[in-house]
Every structure is written in structure tokens, then in C-alpha cells.
Amino acid sequence: MSLFKHFPLIIGLALFMYSAASAAQSQERIVVVTNLNNDVQVLDKKGLIDLFMGKYSAFPNGKEATPIDVELDAELKSQFYKSLVGLPLARVNAYWSRLKFSGRVKPPAVEQTLDDIKLRLEEDESALAYVYESTVTNSMKVVYRFD
Amino acid sequence: MINIQGLGFRFSLFLVVAAMLVVLTTAEFFYRVTYENEIKEANRDIEELYQTVAATASIAAFLEDEDLAKEAINGLVKTDKILAASIKSDALYYQTNVTEAINKNTESRVFVVRHPFMPEEAVAEVNVYPNFEYIINQAEKTSIDNSYSLYAEALVVGIVALIITYYIIISPMLRVGRSLHQITPGTSQRIPIPKYHSRSEIGKLVYDTNQLLNKVEEQFTQERQLREEIEFLEKRFRMLFENAKTATVLMAENGTIALRNDAFNDLVEKTELGIKQGYGELLGELFETPEAMKAALKETFARNEFATGEYKLKSSSNDSAIWVQLIASPLLTEEGERYYQLTLNDISSRRQELQKLALQADFDALTGIYNRNGGEKLIAKLMRKEHQFALALIDLNGFKAVNDIYGHDAGDEVLIFVAEQLKEKIRKNDVAIRWGGDEFMLLLQADDEESVKRVIEKVNAGVKQPFYFNNDSKPTVVSMSVGVSFYPNTSSNMHALIKLADIAMYKAKQNKIASPDDYLIFVDQCRLDDENIE
Numbered sequence A: 001m002s003l004f005k006h007f008p009l010i011i012g013l014a015l016f017m018y019s020a021a022s023a024a025q026s027q028e029r030i031v032v033v034t035n036l037n038n039d040v041q042v043l044d045k046k047g048l049i050d051l052f053m054g055k056y057s058a059f060p061n062g063k064e065a066t067p068i069d070v071e072l073d074a075e076l077k078s079q080f081y082k083s084l085v086g087l088p089l090a091r092v093n094a095y096w097s098r099l100k101f102s103g104r105v106k107p108p109a110v111e112q113t114l115d116d117i118k119l120r121l122e123e124d125e126s127a128l129a130y131v132y133e134s135t136v137t138n139s140m141k142v143v144y145r146f147d
Numbered sequence B: 001m002i003n004i005q006g007l008g009f010r011f012s013l014f015l016v017v018a019a020m021l022v023v024l025t026t027a028e029f030f031y032r033v034t035y036e037n038e039i040k041e042a043n044r045d046i047e048e049l050y051q052t053v054a055a056t057a058s059i060a061a062f063l064e065d066e067d068l069a070k071e072a073i074n075g076l077v078k079t080d081k082i083l084a085a086s087i088k089s090d091a092l093y094y095q096t097n098v099t100e101a102i103n104k105n106t107e108s109r110v111f112v113v114r115h116p117f118m119p120e121e122a123v124a125e126v127n128v129y130p131n132f133e134y135i136i137n138q139a140e141k142t143s144i145d146n147s148y149s150l151y152a153e154a155l156v157v158g159i160v161a162l163i164i165t166y167y168i169i170i171s172p173m174l175r176v177g178r179s180l181h182q183i184t185p186g187t188s189q190r191i192p193i194p195k196y197h198s199r200s201e202i203g204k205l206v207y208d209t210n211q212l213l214n215k216v217e218e219q220f221t222q223e224r225q226l227r228e229e230i231e232f233l234e235k236r237f238r239m240l241f242e243n244a245k246t247a248t249v250l251m252a253e254n255g256t257i258a259l260r261n262d263a264f265n266d267l268v269e270k271t272e273l274g275i276k277q278g279y280g281e282l283l284g285e286l287f288e289t290p291e292a293m294k295a296a297l298k299e300t301f302a303r304n305e306f307a308t309g310e311y312k313l314k315s316s317s318n319d320s321a322i323w324v325q326l327i328a329s330p331l332l333t334e335e336g337e338r339y340y341q342l343t344l345n346d347i348s349s350r351r352q353e354l355q356k357l358a359l360q361a362d363f364d365a366l367t368g369i370y371n372r373n374g375g376e377k378l379i380a381k382l383m384r385k386e387h388q389f390a391l392a393l394i395d396l397n398g399f400k401a402v403n404d405i406y407g408h409d410a411g412d413e414v415l416i417f418v419a420e421q422l423k424e425k426i427r428k429n430d431v432a433i434r435w436g437g438d439e440f441m442l443l444l445q446a447d448d449e450e451s452v453k454r455v456i457e458k459v460n461a462g463v464k465q466p467f468y469f470n471n472d473s474k475p476t477v478v479s480m481s482v483g484v485s486f487y488p489n490t491s492s493n494m495h496a497l498i499k500l501a502d503i504a505m506y507k508a509k510q511n512k513i514a515s516p517d518d519y520l521i522f523v524d525q526c527r528l529d530d531e532n533i534e
Helices: A002-027 A045-052 A074-085 A089-099 A114-123 B007-063 B066-077 B098-103 B132-181 B201-242 B262-269 B281-286 B290-302 B348-362 B372-384 B399-406 B408-425 B449-463 B494-510 B523-533
Strands: A030-035 A066-070 A109-111 A127-132 A140-145 B082-089 B093-096 B109-114 B122-130 B247-252 B257-260 B307-313 B322-332 B338-346 B389-397 B431-436 B439-444 B479-487 B520-522
Touching (some): A045 A074, A109 A114, B007 B082, B007 B109, B066 B122, B082 B098, B247 B281, B281 B290, B290 B322, B389 B408, B408 B439, B408 B449, B449 B479, B494 B523, B520 B523
Antiparallel strands (some): A030 A140, B082 B093, B082 B122, B389 B479
16 A cells, blocks of 8 residues: 555655666766876877787887786777777677687776775776766876776 | 371370470570579679678688688588688688689679678678589480470470370271271261360361261162163073073184173084183184185175175084084274174084985985986986096886786885995996886996996896795796996987987897897997997
């Protein structure tokens, strides 16, 4: 009985939460960040593709680069690759499985959570990762912003 | 089943040949179309093939990864349709077989390789060299296979056409032909119209043939009736001809016998010639006097009359003579050929009868020697032939007494006896005649008195023999008185000759008692005596 009484309320709450979430999602921008100490100040999209899709393993200045994927935040990862190469995650995974056997090309390193990435960025000078703009900390340097 | 000259075979053959010609003339066209199709298809295939390796090529170009490039290019070249392929980017070049392809002057198809993640950016190009040799081969093979299958189809069509024509046309025609063979023209037999052909050309042909058979039957019936009538007449004519008792032949001008009846054969069998094919012109060989017969016949024919005559046939000597009455009439056929109708009537028996009659006229019934009539004929004949002969007239003495005493039968016996003696004692060429009553005459082949005397003496000796009547003991003796004249010495006139002999005989008769030995007196002597007397 009480459930029926509060039904419109529940519906209304659910709708609010959904719209809030989607508003937050669509508004959330992704930025590519490095260690603060990294010499690289800015990267272009092509350079990012070259690094994340395995063509190069060094920054344009010749220093080693380690692109990092976030394993558990699929939403972030999916959005990132969609923005970068215009492909869904499945296609990106397929790309990598094709290249896995060649051995020469390495996929990005993997960190489990956003916190792990933060930690990694603080410790690893070569690290290159993508995060929501809202989660950028002072220990990160933004080198690329998606529009 | 298959007759090489037959309609079905011809039809199928023409059909097959026509189809082959069509195939032959269109083969080039088909070849061209097939070839172009194949090329087009090959190009499409190449495009598709490229599509399968496009992603690999794209990644290879992006990563500048030679292994991937190899994989893509080798994947292309593995197929038969592609001879060679190469990939070229700023940092990468890989090729397979390209030298060979360039040597073969093969033009390549160029595919632009896009950046895998930024499609607006070209990262490399792939050159694909189609294997034209293989494609052309394929095209040729396909078009040849097509042609072969067309030829085979034409053949199959021909065979099917043959089978169809056999069942639709030839088989019914053969059946019609067979029943036509079994039909005897002029009977009521007709050809059955083949099933399902009542409205086809074959049915029409059979119908027309049956109409023709109707007409034939009609005509045959008419002709048969006519023939029966003719046969009926002929039978009667033949009966008339063959059963005729008169030998009849129909003969061509050259003597060939066209017709003869049994009577003729029977007649001919009696001659020595027997039955033969022919007997020469106008049966000449059959006759004893062919020339005379032919001449007489031809003479009559010339006057356009039929000839008749009595002629003797040639017969073997021991048979009795055959005489025939010959009636011959010339006939002219409508074609202008000349024939003779000859009938031969056997008249032998009639003739014998006549001869017998003639004989009776010339001979003495009692004694069998010539009578006066025959004697006179003989004398005339000898005179005609101018033979010299002596005529001796004989008169019996004492005959009247025998007649009176012993009767006429005895007299007859005496006369027969005397005639026998005369016949017996004279020579072969001499003739004895009973001149009448108890007077006899001898015609002797002699011209002198001596030889006459010799014969007469012999005769006299025979006649004078005594003989006995009815067991009478007293013998009867008959003597004779003879007067002789000579032809032609005495006279060449028969009457005078006889008359003079008679006178001489009469003179001798006067001596019968006074000097019985002077029973023979010659005319000359008598004439001399007369002269002496006078």
C-alpha cells in the first residue's frame, strides 16, 4: 500500500536522478594528462593516436612514453577511445587482439582504477593517461583537451 | 529404327547442322561476352579481395609493420586471379612478383590505403596486378565449355527432334505404308487413318489414298465384268474352234502357226512329219506337191478370193494316202498384219470310195481282170504315150456248150479259169482284158509276130488244159481263136485296130474244125489273104 502511495514520488525521483546523471555524463570532459615533471607541454590528436594505438612508444621529444588504460572505469575508457579514434571499445579491443601476436607493438599499460592512475601519474614520469577534467589534480599536467 | 535417307534423320540432321552453324557463328560473340564478363568479374573479385586485406594493409601502413604488410600482400597474391601486389608508404615497401608482372606489361590497379583511425588521411597505396593470363584462360575455358554445352544441346535437340518426328510423323507413315503394302488394289480394303491423325497431313494423305482406292475398285469392278463377258465369249469361241472336226489353223504370213485345233494335230499325226511348230509357208511342208498348191492359192489370193482345192498330204509310204480339201482365206488384222485361215478337211475315205467306184468301172467283177471299159482306157493311154503294142482278140470255142450243158456257174468257172491262165502266162508288161461274154483281149508289148506267137502259144497251152465238172468222167476242153493287130503298124485308130483284129479273129474261128492249129491269125496276113481272095 505504502509503495503505491509513494509511486509518483519514486518515479519522479528516478527521473531526476537519471537526468542528472546523463547531464553530468554529457557534460564531463576528458583530458589527457602527464606527470608534472614531463617536458611535454602539449600533444595533438594525431600524436595521441600514435601513442595510444601503439605506433610510437616515445613522446615527440624522444622521451619514453607509457600510455595507460583504465581497466575498471569502462565508461571513461569507452568515451576516450570514441573521442580519439571514433571506434567503439569492442573494435579497439579487436585491433589489439590482432596485433597481440606480432610482439613488436605493445598496447597501453593497464591500471585498475582512477586512483591507481593518479598514483601512477605521480610516480611515473613517462606516464600518459586520460581522466575526466573534473578529476584533474595538481599533480597532473593536462596536455590535451577533447572538445 | 533410323533410316539414314528417312525424313526423321534428315530433319534432325538439318536441325543439328543448323544449330551447330548458329553455335559456330555465335561462339565468337559468346566468347567476347564471356571474356568481358570474366574480366569484369575478375576486377570485381580483385576489389573484393582487396577489401578483405584492406584493414590489415591499413594497420600495416599505420604501424609501418612489415609483417602485417607481408600478410596483406601475400594474402592477395595467394589467389589465382592476382599475379602480383605491392604496398608502398613513406616508411614501408613490400611487394610480391611485381617484377614478373611488369615484365608481362601488366597494368596495376591502385588502391589507396587509408589511415585506420583517420580515414581522411591516406597512408599508403597498394598496387594489385591482375593475372590476366589466368583470367583469359578462365574466360576461354568458360566460353569453350559454353560452346561445348551448346553443341551438346544442339545434339540433344536433334535427337529429341528425331524421336519426336519418329513418333509423330515417321511411325504413322510407316504404319500407313505397311497397310498400303497389304492392300490388294480393287478390293474393299482401305488404309486405317492413324490414331490422332484424323486432321493431320498424314490423315489427309491416307484419306486421299483411300479415295483413290475407291476409284480403283470401281474401275476394277467394271473391268472385271467386262473381262468376264469377254471370257465367256472366248470360251464359247474356243469350244467352237477346238471341238471342230475340221482341222483349222490360223497362220502368220511367215508360216508360224498362231492357233491350231486338236483336229489339226490329229491330222498331222497321221503324216510322217508329226506335230511341229510350223510347216513352212502355207503349210507347204505337209503337202506332196507344195509348189502347185502354193501357186494355186496365191493366184486365188491375188484375186482377193478364198482358195479351195484338194491336195494329197505327204505320208509315209506304207500308210494309205491322205487327201484333204484345203480352204484358205487371207485375213488382215486391224494392225495390218496378214494371217491365213486354213481348214483341212480329210477327204481320204471319200476319195477311196470314188477310186473304188472307178476301179469297178474298169474291171470285170467276175474275173478281176480289166473289162472292156478299162481296156479301152488302157488302149487310149498306150496310144497317147505312143507305145508300140500288139492287140490280140481272143474268142473261146466250146464255151457255149459248157454253158448249155453245165449251167452258168460252170461257164463262170471256165471264164475265171481262162482269165487265170491269161494272167499267168503273159509277161509282166502285158495286160489281159475281158472284152465281153467269152471274148478276151491281150495287149502285148511287141511289134513283131514272132514274139506275139510265143506268148499266145503259151496262153493257148494253158487254156487248152482239160478240166472236170461235177465229178464228170468226161473232161471238158475249151479252145480259142485269136486275131492280132499291131499299133501303130496296123492302124493308129483304136476302132480300126479292134475291128481289124476282130476280123482276123473271126477268120481264125472259121478254121476251128478244119485246122484247129491255125487258131492265130495276124491282121496283115488276113489283109493279105483278103487281097489274095479279091
